[in-house]
């Protein structure tokens with residue numbers, strides 16, 4: 214089941230981050246901020262109480278774009294469709310919140326993720342050279358979202374007007390982008 218994340222998922226999210234990323238991980242503090250104060254949506258794949266993966270969207274007030282900021286699936290559950298399901302749910306949430314397209318940046322050498330995105334209809338529209346700490350380039354990808362998506366699985370809070378956060382608050386959690 215894919216559902217919005219709660220504060221009670223913090224431990225699981227931090228554990229997932231440790232399993233899924235070698236470095237540049239989102240901290241517990243960042244997850245807490247994202248869950249409580251950021252203009253963001255955090256979804257988890259919960260299989261009988263076990264959090265197997267998450268997808269994180271960020272929004273900017275007044276912008277027609279949403280950003281897929283991060284997506285991760287526990288390596289023990291890779292290749293079972295969880296990544297695709299999380300991305301699809303994230304697209305629905307972004308659409309319901311009024312985004313016309315979903316954008317992301319991804320390391321050029323992250324072949325699994327690039328293939329997932331291409332397979333889901335994302336197209337490259339540019340790149341950032343020397344984007345990551347180890348000088349790897351980033352591909353910029355985007356996908357148009359349907360104009361009137363069905364508001365399925367979206368909690369009431371996601372339908373409220375997005376909250377505006379200051380530039381300082383936005384900076385606070387910028388440690389990795391998709």
Ligand SMILES: CC(C)(COP(=O)(O)OP(=O)(O)OC[C@H]1O[C@@H](n2cnc3c(N)ncnc32)[C@H](O)[C@@H]1OP(=O)(O)O)[C@@H](O)C(=O)NCCC(=O)NCCS
Pocket residue numbers: 233234282283284285286287290291292293294295296297298319323324325326328329330332390391
């Ligand atoms: C990218 C990631 C989320 C995919 O999750 P997943 O649950 O394994 O993906 P799915 O099972 O839904 O696969 C969907 C598609 O992704 C692609 N894919 C997934 N794993 C792949 C791999 N190891 N090699 C190549 N393509 C792969 C395929 O196109 C696949 O479709 P197919 O099975 O029809 O070929 C997962 O590999 C992950 O968590 N990686 C570490 C975190 C990360 O790098 N996140 C992205 C940057 S924030």
